[in-house]
Amino acid sequence: MVLTGWRRVLNRVIFIPQRYVLGIMGLFALANSFTMRVCLSMTITQMVLHAEPTEHIVGETCPNPEGVTSIMNNSTINETTIVASPRERYDWDEATQGLLLSAFYYGYVLTHLPGGLLAERFGGKWTLGFGLLSTSIATVLTPWAVTIGGATGLFIIRVVEGFGEGPVTPAFVLLLARWVPPSERSRFGAMIFGGAQVGNIFGPYISGILLSDNGDWANVFYFFGGLGIIWFLFWCLLCFSTPNEHPFISDEERLYLNKNITASGLHKKLDPVPFRAILGSAPLWVLVLAAVGHDWGYFTMITDLPKYFSDVLKFNIKETGLMSALPYMAMYVCSFLFAYLCDLCIRKKWHSITTGRKIYTTVSSSIPALFIILASYSGCNRAEAVGLFIASMAFMGGFYSSVKINAMDIAPNYAGTCSAFVNGLAAISGIITPYLIGLLTPDQTIGQWRIAFWTVFAVLVGTNIVYLIWGSGEQQWWDDVDKFGYPPNWKHGPLKKRTTDLEKKVVHPKHDHSPMPTD
Template sequence: MSSTCNDNVAKTDGDPAPKPAGFGYRHVQYILMLAACTVSYGIRGVLSVAVLAMIADDNNEKSYKTYPEWKSKKNLMLSSFFWGYIVLQVGAGQLAKNYGPKLFLGSAIFITSISTILVPILGDAIGYGGIIFCRVLQGLSQGFLVPSVHNLLGQWAPLSERATFGSAVYAGQALGNMLSMPITGVMCSSKFGWPAAFYLYGAFGMVWCILWFLFGSNRPDEHRSISPEERRYIEASLPNEEGGNSKVPTPWKSIATSLPMISLVIAHMGQNWGFWTLLMEIPSFMTNIFGDNLPLNSLLSSIPYFMMFALTLLISPIADYIIDKKFVSLIVSRKIFNTIGLGLPGLTLIALCFVENKIATVVLLVIAVGLNSAQYSGFNINHIDLSPVHAGTMMAITNSMATIASIIAPLYMDLVENLGDYDEKDKSLWNIVFCTSAGVYIFAAAFFIIFASGDLQPWNSGVKPESAKLKVMRKLSVISVS
């Protein structure tokens, strides 16, 4: 686009502009962001299934190796992703904001893809330490995923579309988990074996990178092909969201000692403990308790995440409608949906300890994981309610603390297994793991009910955002950074 055209499409400080008809370049960005979340979370989940084939006792003289001696290292390998992920939680958002998210997002998925392809190679050359190295590298690179996508949504999504497309983009997290399990199960059972799953997902990521560097853009005014009408529509609908607040000092002490903020930390830690326990361990549970049919068990393991994907798109507008119609107050809505998202899955996991039937087990897992999507309209959006000015910093803090729970959760299973001299085929081990997760979920939900707030906090630096902006930001109820 010429500089003359650029000058003619300057921002209009929030004045309305007509919505261009049809499919636009902003929709291309949405699709690419959705694909980024889908591929990234798919890569995270590949090992949950592939590790079962990787540590199998007998590979029947096939062309790929298995490593039964790594069985005691399974949860260590699963946990190691988060060792890298925690490092960049605070800094990644600032880098994406200051230097543009396109390069960071593209580089992050490129590095993730290369490290995924290297998993079988380094595993064979070095041992399980090579797999841990690759997982840590994946975690480091994916630390840029959500900050970059969130920044891109802020630049590309008009306020009137942000709730809808923001929800759709971040639903890619559940979609990635839903697809990776059955795909990995099929690949592990093929003649190419478990290494093929990593090569395939690494290839998916590389294809995405090519498309991203060809068609992605930091913001509309940098895009070479966007029409003046579409650019005007996007930019005219976006107020100056920094609002002069970017230089407001962060009130670290006030944030750290705020009970509503502490309730967010507890809720986020509880969410990550339960979510990642289930995502990383469901395939192992299904295989060890119900038999060794890996393709079938991986397919059954994916069904709960299909429900999560569907309910993610459904619950957010319901929560918005309840608030908009003033059926309940903002904080009551947050507490209701947070309780549905954390408390009810906790109760369902307790019920899971009393069933032995495979179908009943899958049904309970579908309920637990599906209802967990309600937390996106609970604590996960409450940061913005408390302080729009510092919401990004608050999210980085809570996500850093929650990542600690993600690291510990799979290692806790090893601790229980070793202390109790259990085997993974022993249902008693799984009952302890599920009941612990249930307790963490229920405690987090109860703490949020008691101490959460929907009021703008005094340490928001006295800067009150525009009511329209706050309303729409609150509607972006799917900002999971798990």
């Protein structure tokens, strides 16, 4: 009785719909997760030794606008100005730096699928919460790991950080499938996953401030790791895995969500994940390819753009932080514009979900690829290069209305597992691209970077074409056999161990035959 009265009081006091509370906390979660992910891209420019002569090769390297190159100590060696550093710096070549920048994704890839399975079994709240908490603690410990183990220590701690963040995307996709009706998904997808751009904005910008004036690079890790721990405390108090578990959601919102959300897992216990059917699903594999293409371009930008601004265009560290943040400001703003247009068109039935996903996959892949190539031919014109990179990332904002939420369309019941499968395989791009770019750009020349950007162009456009041909926004039969039945060419036995007599009478609406009998 006391508990019921407490809930009624909270229902009256808390008037904000709880799915919006989840959305706001999700935004903060993604923002902080990306600050922890990308902060090394900035700090590594201050962790390594630089010994660059003031001379430059016309057409291949850009002149230093300040006429000096900053590195350690307080003397001049071989026409190079050297500045004192509060911490030890390390002699890591470009390939080593590329390997360190990719280390996060080794762990990130491995925990995607387990994270999705854990989220479906134990709920998205705790799977996501404990994942980000572990990443936050590892981030705080990063300076200690580097001091103890150098490059090896940094590599290991970054892998651990990746382990923690792997479950984040599949857990959030599952939470959205449980909390958000289809007509609102593009908006919430932009709100929550757009938090990545908030992280990409504030991560480089705040890092640049903390690192300016010869600041201690360890402070970057302490700051962002500490924010993650604080976020976890609020997450535990405010968010829950489903509307039906929420202690102070309004009755009106609970009824609305139960009526309009199609995920069966909201109303009943799910059957075991149909892995055999999932692995044979063409729409899912096409979605994997589209995600690989997008992540190839996206991870190249978030991981290596600060190095391009610092080492090629010769921005100082504070300018690098600002210039690296601007493209993501554009992406964040445009993600909401694209989401609004996509939801509006679907709600008005001006186009189908499938058509919408294909439109915004093209917007977020092929158009950015074009601007990236144009930027690579801007040479040492810093204003033009920055403007083109901003345009490129602005159009990438369509990603949150397409590939990022497409797993919820084709499999609302198993969205966590499918999202884990898609994002886990796509994140392999994060392993490949930093190391590949380190190999392609040993001398940091414009020509070498142009080859790297042409690689990005080919992958983005190629995968986009495949998705345009075979992509889908329709719920797949294996996601709800009770509703759709089995397709005529299914010869691998039942997906479920037991079915009732009522279930055996269900007929697939697209195939004139009954569901396959079970043992």
